[in-house]
Amino acid sequence: MTTETTKKFNIDTVENAAKTPDTELPWAELGLKQNEFDEVVKVLGRRPTGAELAMYSVMWSEHCSYKSSKNHLRQFGDKVTEEMKKDMLVGIGENAGVTNLGDGWAVTFKIESHNSPSFVEPYQGAATGIGGIVRDIISMGARPVAVMDPLRFGAIDHPDTARVMHGAVAGIGGYGNSLGLPNIGGEMVFDSVYQGNPLVNALAVGVMRHEDIRLANASGKGNKVVLFGARTGGDGIGGASVLASESFDDTKPSKRPAVQVGDPFAEKVLIECCLELFKGSLVEGIQDLGAAGISCATSELASNGDGGMEVELTSVLLRDPTLTPGEILMSESQERMMAVVTPENIAAFEAVMDKWAVEYSWLGEVTDTGRLIITWDGVVIVDVDPRTVAHDGPVYDRPFARPEWQDSLQADTFTGSVQDAGRPSSPAALAAAVTELIASPNMCSKDWITNQYDRYVGGNTALAYPDDAGVVRVDEETGLGVALATDANGRYTYLDPYHGAQLALAEAYRNVATSGAVPMAVSDCLNFGSPEDPDVMWQLAEAIRGLSDACMVLGIPVTGGNVSLYNQTGTTPIHPSPVVAVLGKLDDVARRTPSGWREDGQAIYLLGTTAAELDGSEWANLRGHLGGLPPKVDLAAERALGEILINASRDGMVDSAHDLSEGGLAAALVESSLRYGVGARIALQDVMDRDGVDLFTALFSETQGRAIVGVPRSEEIRFTDMCTARGFAHTRIGIVDAASGELEINGVETLSLDALREAHEATLPKYFG
């Protein structure tokens, strides 16, 4: 087999590369710039072999090396206080950060993008997005326990949106449901800026005991390197096919899918198999194979460990025997893992593989030479310092500047604009406006999506969409659990990237606190346009600066995440979309707070004050306006509000809580009513008088730092005393009216819950069937 295979290729060996310095190489086709190729030659002291070129080109890509964002991302590591460090067990840089939950428990979570593949092939793109992020979580030694999916699509009525939406949702469901992981929330936004660049982000969270934390490193000379899981195929190779000079054989399949194809069953088996390996302490280091496949796994494992590794590439089990060495190194075939195993544990490792019927092959071993040596049938085709591949890629200080148009954009406020003509003020017009808002593409019920996801599996889901945060129990004995929310507002961030990013963090923080959980850590997925455009680069730099500053004030660290650049069609970038995930902790999930009110006669309070902030709002969006400044950020107020919500939950002072964000108070009131189908009578005169706003503004403004809570009569005094003592604005705005079946607002025409529900739930089925 080996000799036959070897014959197929014109193997470009290290020896050959040294002898033929002038051979033309397709570095440009592989995405390297002249200066980057020159750097590779300098690092190696000779031209790279074809296989080495494949490795450097993919590992030095924007996706793998963060070369445009690295200089800015440093702030997440630099701006860290003692408060932020106290619960961090593993920080940025590993597959995912790890946070201490107490009682010997640890939690790891991460959010990533799978944007471009999900546009090309929505089902597989979205499915493998779930697969990849789940393997990141397993790689840390954790059992994955839940997933979430923030989604951003083009205009709801654009013909191509249905293609992407159907495919992505079915892919997330088809893959995630087969893994036994509950899908506990996410986001859904429609905006024409995402037409050619939908954002399909995926988050996974996992839990483990402290002693089970695993890191991606290959240490211990003589330990064995093993590749297990699915076989390596030709999917996701992308540009590697230009290494055609490697191949003699032009009969091989020529059209290889650039998008990887997922096999959720293989992943599910891989999860159980890995957890059994961890339980038996059978692996020293482990790494999942995602972007850049074996190139990434070998170079990262080696450079994070003792620095050396020897691998025989013909030992890789293949799905397609015609693959060239370069293609094998670059293949992004899914459901694969690489591990380092001591010689004593080989038999036990193999027994676990056999039990789960998982294929594996021993590729080589760890060395102390500081070199990553890859051979093809014994002949050296890669001989590199793994650090130069995995960590010492190019880093760019891309030029950035505040766009010329930013000032005029910010000067164009909604109030008084053409689009603001005929602002509703009569009771009938306001009632119609509330209904229009909650039926609009971004504010309508997301049931059409979430009903395609399993939220029950595992039996630990304590809250899921449509509640503000997803809550999962971790410890069945004590009730210890985690809460998660993801948020972003591309319009806010477009108007003001620094504050827009902070608003995303503030909202996710608020959502987690609303559920009663104490926020602990942040993961972010930074979706932006091309970093080579100084306008976009400025948006990215400002967003990172804003996020890192805000994390210091809120006292929670960024433990991981991902940057997705080049999300643009032609020269038109998407709105800058930093999706921020916040993780919180509940000592007992029994204390969690749902978003809907239920008990008749309970008092409803509005926390926080309301200003006239309509720029960038959902209402302005519905009227086709985007300009001005986003709502003000007040992180101290967010923290104060969070503490009130957490304490109220812990001490049983509130039975429901819902944060105010997109769609303002109007959306929150309707959502809290529809959650359990329980009505309320609301009077906003006190709020209007105190804050000096009219009824329309009270309902539709998107002022931050606000929430509505349902307070049992018996707890009212205790609750208001707490708010007063903390100096936090609070107003009783109504009572729960369980029998009415209506939402009555300030004499605004009474809205029947049945009609609201019908309007809220009809939108997605209308467009997507």
Place this chain on the structure above:
Amino acid sequence: MTELPLIGEATAVAAEPRLAGARIGVVTFPGTLDDRDAARAVRLAGGTAVPLWHADTALGDVDAVVIPGGFSYGDYLRAGAIARFAPLMSKIIDAANSDAKLPVLGICNGFQILTESHLLPGSMIKNDHLKFMCRDQVLRVENSNTAWTLDYEAGQEITVPLKNQDGQYIADEKVLDALEAEGRVVFRYVGFNPNGSRRDIAGISNAAGNVVGLMPHPEHAVEVGFGPQSLDGIGGSDTDGLGFFTSVLNKIVGGAK
């Protein structure tokens, strides 16, 4: 004003010590997803859950078996089609058909495996709307005399989660008529047929009543705060599924509840 139970407060029936001796096997195939949940349901009902592995060649010391939901072997061929050939399945089939009439409950993928194994008639095809569907589903208990429904009243309506892709129950008219005539339609969908199943059938039994299969998931309605949060079932329907497990445990232990 009625006091609502604190969400998540353990208001599940206090497990009766006398039930702990009953041992319920929970089968895991590669790709099984709800095995931990089924085991939890057995425990919360007071019994002892015993993990069973698809490759086992003996059933061991169990008094009943639950085949939980999931996607055994990925269900890439036809749901349950490969699982039926697992070594353990032949033991389960023999025990279910023996004079001892081992109680067997197939939930979702477990139901699909039972029809593929011919322990139950008919078959499941893709939902009529062609999508995966997850919802809180109201069921009517049509037959309260099976091993798994003794603790319910005939005609009782219960709410349990439903989540599947291939949940449309089909059989030919003769089989359907026979099932109806023999009282073997154990559960019917109420209010909404979520997948196009013939005659709104959600679950059926064999002639002896020891083997029951259904698409919805009673094991996800056994704990307050973690079950259906349906509009009309606030705090009330969270544990509607527990009766499946107490039924079989009481039957095994013997004596009235």
